[in-house]
Amino acid sequence: xxxxDQFEKRFAEMLTHYPTKRSVLVPTLLYAQDEAGFLxxxxxxxxxxxxxxxxxxxxxVISYYSMLTTKPRGKYNVQVCTNIACMLRxxxxxxxxxxxxxGIGHKxxxxxxxxSLEEVECIGACSWAPAIQVNYDFxxxxxxxxxxxxxxxxxxxAI
Amino acid sequence: xxxxVSHPDEVRVVSKRFGKGATNIDRYIELDGYKxxxxxxxxxxxxxxxxxxxxxxxxxxxxxxxxxLKWSFVPKQASKPKYILCNGDESEPGTCKDRxxxxxxxxxVIEGVMIAALAxxxxxxxxxxxxxxxxxxEIMQKAIADVYAKGFAGKNIFGSGKDLDIYWHGGAGAYEVxxxxxxxxxxxxKRGIPRIxxxxxxxxxxxxxxxxxxxxxxxASVPHILLGGAEWYANLGPxxxxxxxxxxxxxxxxxxxxxxxxxGYNLKKMIYEVGGGIPNGRKLKAVVPGGSSTPILLPEExxxxxxxxxxxKTGSMLGSGGVVVLDDxxxxxxxxxxxxxxxxxxxxxxxxxxxxxxxxxxxxLIRFHNGAGxxxxxxxxxxxxxxxxxxxxxxxxxxxAMPMMAFVKKFRKEFEDHLDGKPCPYEKASExxxxxxxxL
Ligand SMILES: Cc1cc2nc3c(=O)[nH]c(=O)nc-3n(C[C@H](O)[C@H](O)[C@H](O)COP(=O)(O)O)c2cc1C
Ligand code: SF4
Ligand code: FES
Numbered sequence: 001x002x003x004x005d006q007f008e009k010r011f012a013e014m015l016t017h018y019p020t021k022r023s024v025l026v027p028t029l030l031y032a033q034d035e036a037g038f039l040x041x042x043x044x045x046x047x048x049x050x051x052x053x054x055x056x057x058x059x060x061v062i063s064y065y066s067m068l069t070t071k072p073r074g075k076y077n078v079q080v081c082t083n084i085a086c087m088l089r090x091x092x093x094x095x096x097x098x099x100x101x102x103g104i105g106h107k108x109x110x111x112x113x114x115x116s117l118e119e120v121e122c123i124g125a126c127s128w129a130p131a132i133q134v135n136y137d138f139x140x141x142x143x144x145x146x147x148x149x150x151x152x153x154x155x156x157x158a159i
Numbered sequence: 160x161x162x163x164v165s166h167p168d169e170v171r172v173v174s175k176r177f178g179k180g181a182t183n184i185d186r187y188i189e190l191d192g193y194k195x196x197x198x199x200x201x202x203x204x205x206x207x208x209x210x211x212x213x214x215x216x217x218x219x220x221x222x223x224x225x226x227x228l229k230w231s232f233v234p235k236q237a238s239k240p241k242y243i244l245c246n247g248d249e250s251e252p253g254t255c256k257d258r259x260x261x262x263x264x265x266x267x268v269i270e271g272v273m274i275a276a277l278a279x280x281x282x283x284x285x286x287x288x289x290x291x292x293x294x295x296x297e298i299m300q301k302a303i304a305d306v307y308a309k310g311f312a313g314k315n316i317f318g319s320g321k322d323l324d325i326y327w328h329g330g331a332g333a334y335e336v337x338x339x340x341x342x343x344x345x346x347x348x349k350r351g352i353p354r355i356x357x358x359x360x361x362x363x364x365x366x367x368x369x370x371x372x373x374x375x376x377x378x379a380s381v382p383h384i385l386l387g388g389a390e391w392y393a394n395l396g397p398x399x400x401x402x403x404x405x406x407x408x409x410x411x412x413x414x415x416x417x418x419x420x421x422x423g424y425n426l427k428k429m430i431y432e433v434g435g436g437i438p439n440g441r442k443l444k445a446v447v448p449g450g451s452s453t454p455i456l457l458p459e460e461x462x463x464x465x466x467x468x469x470x471x472k473t474g475s476m477l478g479s480g481g482v483v484v485l486d487d488x489x490x491x492x493x494x495x496x497x498x499x500x501x502x503x504x505x506x507x508x509x510x511x512x513x514x515x516x517x518x519x520x521x522x523x524l525i526r527f528h529n530g531a532g533x534x535x536x537x538x539x540x541x542x543x544x545x546x547x548x549x550x551x552x553x554x555x556x557x558x559x560a561m562p563m564m565a566f567v568k569k570f571r572k573e574f575e576d577h578l579d580g581k582p583c584p585y586e587k588a589s590e591x592x593x594x595x596x597x598x599l
Contacts (some may be wrong), residue, residue: 017285017326019240019366025327025348030290034208051348065348067290067332083252084451085483088499121334121501122252122451123291126409126481127416128161136293140161144312 074116085126195382213389215401220374223467229490232361243284248337251450253481256405261295271378334505353553363553400466403467411486415579439488442488449478452558454565490585501560513556
């Protein structure tokens with residue numbers, strides 16, 4: 001299993017921040033997932049070994065955190081917030097629109113592997129609702145037209 | 160990233176440097192940055208604590224506990240290292256203010272952590288940022304590196320002979336981790352299951368050492384208090400509720416946004432003047448005053464000063480600063496369902512009243528919204544919530560029970576209007592969405 005130099009640099013530095021190795025686990029899993037796409041058995045084994053944990057320990061932690069996944073996802077993970085502030089301003093309609101345009105449901109992935117879709121809880125954009133995140137990028141104050149434009153921009157980016 | 164707004168009634172303290180390029184350390188210093196920590200280095204620790212106590216600063220994370228008092232609980236002598244932990248997990252629905260602080264003024268958070276550390280004798284501070292806020296984690300990592308490069312952190316900070324390390328930490332998606340003891344578990348690399356208290360974190364916290372946990376806005380307020388003085392800060396708000404607060408106006412408003420207003424600002428004015436009122440000629444139906452866990456207020460209850468004590472008198476809470484406004488097209492059963500679904504999803508499952516209670520409430524509300532509710536369900540939902548209150552391991556159970564009781568108490572008629580298989584008479588959403596909700 002090979003990670004980028006940046007990953008290795010950050011990992012080595014993080015280990016110096018805490019009195020226990022295990023403390024780096026949660027952010028490390030997320031950075032590893034960003035590089036590998038998902039937390040495969042191989043990635044889990046590698047991280048467990050580096051931190052002197054069992055794979056079971058690592059899996060237990062993974063299952064707790066909603067952003068961590070052991071299954072492959074699309075290149076762009078579209079996360080639509082339907083919590084209260086977004087719901088009031090059309091978040092549910094945006095989710096329907098995404099399902100329709102992408103032809104997939106909650107936690108589905110398009111057959112070309114480009115998009116995944118997820119209904120998520122509040123992402124901290126309530127005053128700019130309705131809002132979504134595509135991977136880590138926020139898109140806010142959306143409506144039907146802007147939502148289509150966002151999806152298009154990622155389609156173009158992929159080419 | 161997120162748009163900034165302004166209103167003439169704003170009093171800018173924490174947001175003073177928003178939009179002014181203060182992520183750059185030199186710019187931050189130009190704008191009075193790192194002056195307060197230099198001052199703190201010349202003060203006795205007790206004098207710092209007293210200044211914060213006298214300022215009337217109360218926790219901006221939701222509970223509103225006196226910050227100075229919390230710091231005073233940390234033992235002077237301890238066999239283990241002491242820590243400061245900044246809570247930037249910001250996940251209570253309706254709340255989006257810490258995000259702006261991290262985005263525009265990350266050094267203010269760092270400086271607040273430094274002052275807290277000097278006050279309690281800690282030598283390490285951690286700034287925990289929720290995983291979804293990746294761009295803010297990058298901003299914070301850069302800010303911390305700049306602080307080390309200037310010699311403000313690490314060994315012999317500001318040439319004072321004192322050592323103080325500052326670190327960032329990232330989450331990976333979990334509301335419950337915002338609860339202080341679960342936050343420590345998460346930082347230690349574990350599932351976010353709360354710890355039993357006592358012992359309190361101030362005595363036994365991170366890796367067994369005394370730990371102060373404060374919200375990011377609380378800590379970002381501290382440098383301003385040291386520079387401006389406790390009296391000035393206290394006088395910005397009503398008695399025992401010092402300073403200002405970032406209010407996140409959201410929902411059915413003409414001008415939603417994050418506004419910094421003095422503590423005690425009138426809620427009605429906040430909605431109609433600052434937030435520009437309700438759009439599309441609709442009428443106000445209800446307001447969630449401080450994040451989704453705070454009991455909802457009716458229009459006749461909103462002539463209230465937004466400080467901890469005044470909002471408590473209405474039977475609700477000032478909470479986390481998330482003001483969510485509902486117009487008269489919203490179905491309250493549906494709104495209750497969205498609220499409860501969140502707590503059910505985020506329950507860590509450790510204790511039965513919360514795990515089973517939130518699940519049962521969610522299932523009942525789904526059935527209800529679909530027209531298959533029974534009259535006795537209405538009282539049962541209230542009764543169940545009442546019995547969850549105070550009987551859970553951490554306050555997440557209360558966070559679900561409290562708003563649920565208010566929904567039933569204040570909107571009983573709307574629940575009754577859903578009985579007998581009638582289609583939801585309030586719903587503005589499409590049939591499709593309701594079908595989706597039914598299978599949640
Ligand atoms: C379920 C739950 C979630 C919480 N989430 C947060 C959060 O995201 N951010 C926060 O600052 N406080 C949160 N809190 C409150 C913290 O437990 C703690 O009281 C707070 O961080 C203390 O800081 P303060 O005194 O400065 O407010 C949460 C509490 C509970 C019970
Ligand atoms: S109240 Fe809920 S979140 Fe808190 S410990 Fe119990 S199950 Fe977990
Ligand atoms: S409710 Fe959608 S971002 Fe907060």
